[in-house]
Amino acid sequence: MDPADSAAGAGSAGRSASPCLPPGDFGVVLATLRARRGWSVREFARRVNVSEGQICNLESGVRNPTPAVAAACDAAFGTGGELVELAGAGRRGARAVDVVEAGPVVAGYERVLGELKDIGRSTGPRFVTASMKSITRILTDAGPHAVGEQRAEIWLLASRFAEYTGWMAQEGGNPAEALRWTNLAVRWGAQGGDETVAAYALVRKAFIAQHRGDACAAIAFAEQAAGHPAANPVIRAHAARRAAQGHARRGDEGACREALEQFKGHAAEVIGDQAPHWGPRIENGNPRLIEASCMLSLRRFESAADLFAAEHRRRSAIPADSNSQARFAVRQATALAGVGRLDDACQIVEATLPMIKRIDSATVRVELGRFVEQARPQRAGPGQLALIDASAALAIG
Incomplete structure (x- = not known):
């Protein structure tokens, strides 16, 4: 068994705490264990000799496992009979009242959320989505049966999973x-009892507008988020960042720099953990990388290239997760292509393509498309043209 599999110590709904399994019903546990191993649905289905559709149905709770399938899953993960025992507890484990009365279960799902976020940042959505949806369903089933503080805690946790x-x-x-x-x-x-997610939802809408190329809508949503009565410094910092990038896309450098200063000011107000923490952690945001990204959108390629180079020399300044690394690497390559350093740009993209393929991120593919647009007009050699063509195909998805 992987060390990660034996480290989760919280009990699932409707059964006693297990030293081997993460918390959750059979489907949630199955999806979480699969995500930890990095197995695709196809790979896991092959290992237990069932169809991919059956694995999806098990993980989503649509179907219950037969004893034979539960035993095959148990053997694949080496969980020593724990999955067979969990499957025997019945469809979706327990009554909602069992969930809401078990404080450790709520705490367990909070730990699972953190774990799934780590997996999502490194591997993309395909390994975590089934688990997220299954746990959300359990929590929303439990919420109406809870009372007092437990009711609020369950709905708030469901909100974090949904976000x-x-x-x-x-x-x-x-x-x-x-x-x-x-x-x-x-x-x-x-x-x-938390209205801040309504403010953060406007930030998410700004980001979606940004990636579909609607800078005006992105700015408008960001301004609404910043002015929302429930907005806190975290959300105002996120909003300022989106506004800065929107102004950059419009070519308004003055408004962009003003929003960047607002981002830095709000980020400085963020002290320690604020729960619930909507969106990426502001303290992990590098203002100079964000500024470099804005310079790229303003087509100030030389300034962007210099900023990216300075931050990449300070390796500790680059976010550790694969998604951020890929995104900023492609942006650096785009800036280098913009100043005619196509060879350096292609070297960065060539080194990053395996990571981009692994995480399969739509937002990173957008960045890769921007690199292709900047690199296409350059005078490229055969090897560079092949790399640009491969990047273009990957950007389309």
Whole structure:
């Protein structure tokens, strides 16, 4: 068994705490274990000798496992009979009242959320979406049966799961689904007594508008988010960042720099952890990388290239997750292509393509498309043309 599989110590709904399995019903546990191993649905289906559709049905809770399938899953993960025991507890484990009375279960799902976010940042949406949806369903089933503080905690946790599920939908290239989950996060957050998610939802809408090329809508949503009564420094910092990038796309450098200063000011107000924490952690945002990205959108390629180079020399300044690394690497390559350093740009993209293929991120593919647009007009050799063509095909998805 992987060390990660034996480290999760919280019990799932309707059964005693297990030293081996993460919390959740059979489908949630199955999807979480599969994500930890980095197995695709196809790979896992091959290992347990069932169809891909059956794995999807098991993970989403549509079907219960037969004893034979549960045993095959148990053998694949080496969980020593724990999955067979969990499957025997019945469809979706327990009554909702069991969930709401078990504080450690809520804490367990919070830990799973953090774990799934780590996986999503490194591998993209395909390994985590089924788990996110299954756990969200459990929480929303439990919410109406809870009372007092537990009721608020469950709805708030459901809101956090929905918000990240929306982000994964966006990363998967489905903005309509992203907005649907974001709206659910707003509703459930309000039921949990937190209106800040309504403000952050406007930031998400700004980001979606930005990636479809509508800079005016992105700025408008960012300004609405910043002015929302429930906006806190975290959300205002996110909003200022989106506004800066929107102004850059419009070519308004003055407004862009003003928004960048607002971002830095709001980011400085963020002290420690603020829960719930909507969106990426502001303290992990590098203002100089964000400025470099804005210079790129303003087509000030030399300034952007210099800023990117300076930050990449300070390796500790680059975010650790694969998604951010790929995104900023492609932006650096685009800036280098803009100043005629196509050879350097292609070297960066060639080194980054395996990561881009692995995470399969729609937002990174947008950045790759921008690189292709900048590199195409350059005088390129055969090897560079082949790389540009490969990048173009990957950008289309």
